Structure formats: C-alpha cells, structure tokens
Amino acid sequence: MPAFLREAAERIGYLGPEPDRWRNRSEYELKEAQEPDHFIDLERLQGFGELPRSRYVYYRRLYELHNSATPGSPAAADEMLPDKIGLQPWAALEVFDRLKVAFREYRSLTAAKQPSAQAEQDAIFYAGWLGHYVADGSNPMHTSIHYNGWVGENPGGYTTARDTHSNFESRFVSANLAKLRIDDLLHDPVRLDHPFQDYVQYLRDSNALIRPFYELEKKGAFRAAGTPEGVEFTRARLAAGAQMLLNMWYTAWVESGEPRPGD
Ligand SMILES: [Zn+2]
Numbered sequence: 001m002p003a004f005l006r007e008a009a010e011r012i013g014y015l016g017p018e019p020d021r022w023r024n025r026s027e028y029e030l031k032e033a034q035e036p037d038h039f040i041d042l043e044r045l046q047g048f049g050e051l052p053r054s055r056y057v058y059y060r061r062l063y064e065l066h067n068s069a070t071p072g073s074p075a076a077a078d079e080m081l082p083d084k085i086g087l088q089p090w091a092a093l094e095v096f097d098r099l100k101v102a103f104r105e106y107r108s109l110t111a112a113k114q115p116s117a118q119a120e121q122d123a124i125f126y127a128g129w130l131g132h133y134v135a136d137g138s139n140p141m142h143t144s145i146h147y148n149g150w151v152g153e154n155p156g157g158y159t160t161a162r163d164t165h166s167n168f169e170s171r172f173v174s175a176n177l178a179k180l181r182i183d184d185l186l187h188d189p190v191r192l193d194h195p196f197q198d199y200v201q202y203l204r205d206s207n208a209l210i211r212p213f214y215e216l217e218k219k220g221a222f223r224a225a226g227t228p229e230g231v232e233f234t235r236a237r238l239a240a241g242a243q244m245l246l247n248m249w250y251t252a253w254v255e256s257g258e259p260r261p262g263d
Contacts, residue, residue, distance in 0.1 A: 001189075001253050002106065008124040015128025016135065036083045037091030038136050041145045042207045044085045053196045055090040058082060088142065088203060092133040093196050096248050099126035103256035131245050137199075138241030141165050143207035150214055158214035168213075172222045172234065179231050185239035189250035202244050209237070 005012075019037065022030050045051070048065075052058050059082045069075035078084060102123035109116040136142040141164070145151055148165040150158035161167075173180060192198040213233070216222065221230025 001250055002103075002120075002123075004120045005123065005127060005249065008127075011124055012128040012131060015125065016131050018129060019132045034091070036085075036087040037133065038086070038088065039142045039147060040086035040088035040203060041079075041084075041147075042143050042204065043145045044080060050197075051089060051200055053093070055082075055087060055094075058090070088133060088137055089196065089200050092130060092137065092199055092248075095126055095130040095133065096195060096199075096252055099123060099130060099249070100252040100256045102126055103253050107257055127249055130248060134245040134248065135241045137203050137206055138237045138244070139165075139169055140206045140208075140210040140213050140237075141168070143203045144210045146210055146214065156211070156214065157218065159217055164217065168217070168222050168234075172226060172230070173238075176225060176231065176234075180235055180238060182235055182239040182242060185235065186243055186246070189243075189246040191254055192247055192251045195248065195251055199244070199248075202240070206237070206240070209233075 019034065022034055024031060048061070052061070062080065062082050062085065066076060066080050069080075074080075102119055106116050106119035106123060109119055141147050146158075149160040149162055150156075151160070154160070216227075216230055216233055219227065219229075221227045221233065226234075
C-alpha cells in the first residue's frame with residue numbers, strides 16, 4: 001500500500017466517526033438519506049437468497065416481495081422495505097469503489113510524473129470514510145434486529161435496555177481501551193477475491209455472534225470494567241473490523257493497478 005496512506009493515520013482516525021456526524025436532525029435530508037447505511041437487519045433477509053451487488057436490484061426485489069405479500073402479514077410490513085432493513089454492504093462497497101478510483105488516479109499521475117497530492121487527499125478521505133462502515137459491521141448489533149436490546153420473543157431473558165448498543169460500543173470500549181489492544185490479533189492484509197460477497201460474509205459472521213453477545217451481556221461481561229470473556233469478545237470484534245478494513249484498503253490498491261474490463 002502507498003506510504004501516503006500510512007502517514008495519514010491521524011486524518012483517517014478523525015474521519016472514523018464522520019458518517020455519525022451526518023445523523024442529526026439539523027441536516028434532515030442527509031440524515032434521512034444515509035441513516036440506513038449504518039446497519040443491516042440480516043434476520044429479515046432469511047430466505048432472500050444471495051444479496052445482489054446493485055443496491056437498486058436489492059430495492060426492487062424487496063419492493064416486489066413487499067407488494068406481493070398478503071396485506072397485514074409480517075412480509076407486508078414497512079420493516080421489510082430497504083430503508084428499514086438497511087444498506088450496510090452497499091454503503092461500504094460503494095466507498096470501497098471510490099477508494100479504488102482514487103488509487104487508480106494516483107497511480108496514473110505518478111506514472112506520468114505529475115503531482116499526486118489531489119488524488120492522495122481523495123484516497124485518504126475514502127479510506128477513512130470506509131473505516132466507519134467496516135467498524136459498524138464488526139459490532140453484531142449493526143447486523144441485527146437486536147440493534148439496541150433484544151426484540152420479540154425472549155426465552156433467553158436477554159436485556160431489552162435501550163442503552164445496550166451505546167454501552168457496548170462507546171462506554172465499554174472507551175473505558176477499557178488499555179485492555180483492548182489488538183496488535184497480536186492482526187496479520188498482513190490479504191486480497192479479497194470477491195469484495196462484495198466477502199464483505200457480506202463478514203457481516204454474516206458478525207450477525208452469528210448476536211446471541212453470544214447477549215449471553216455475555218446477561219453475565220455482566222460489559223458492565224463497568226467487564227469480565228475477561230467480555231474483553232476477549234470485544235478484542236476479537238475490534239480485530240475482525242480492523243483486519244477487514246486493512247484487507248479492503250489492500251484489495252482496492254491491488255485492483256486499482258490492474259487492467260479494467262474493456263481496457
Ligand atoms: Zn455508524
């Protein structure tokens with residue numbers, strides 16, 4: 001990966017929360033447009049089959065299912081529309097594609113011995129912006145209807161508290177940063193052969209941890225300083241996100257140097 005990206009760690013860190021700065025009512029249109037980018041309720045897509053790479057194909061199929069459902073049935077509910085189920089993988093992959101374009105511009109400018117600072121700034125912005133969605137996806141609650149407390153039937157007796165999400169993602173993580181180092185869990189980036197499908201699998205792997213998360217929560221694993229199990233669970237999730245982000249940056253870089261179809 002190019003050195004300018006490694007040297008931009010501070011800027012990339014600042015950009016991590018950038019999409020959350022777009023979620024205030026004071027910027028109504030922006031809030032409305034990108035709120036679904038932060039999550040996907042995978043439970044609602046059981047039986048949907050493979051997710052299409054085009055967001056509009058996904059929209060169309062969901063509306064077809066919704067419109068053909070028996071009125072009053074769960075499949076006819078507004079919760080089954082794309083903005084309610086969420087757009088996480090498309091948000092992430094569309095930024096990944098922008099990053100690839102910026103890397104390609106950088107390559108062609110440097111090959112032509114032209115100044116490359118403009119393309120570098122673009123790439124840094126996209127790399128940081130992408131980091132937000134990848135980090136969101138590492139938290140099982142961003143992939144699940146159980147986004148902020150358990151919903152629906154609850155034989156496990158899991159918490160329904162409306163601060164479950166922020167307690168884990170913000171309070172627990174910031175209160176325990178020293179114990180949450182992940183260097184030992186990361187490895188060199190690897191190329192993703194099928195970035196969209198690989199990213200969807202990353203979200204499915206995260207979603208598979210929703211019940212283990214609530215089991216741990218029930219045992220107090222994320223209360224105050226937490227338990228060793230809670231710390232390890234969180235470290236593994238943070239590392240999964242960091243590794244996926246490194247892999248996506250690396251893949252965008254490698255793909256940006258390859259001939260495009262039709263070149
Ligand atoms: Zn978010």
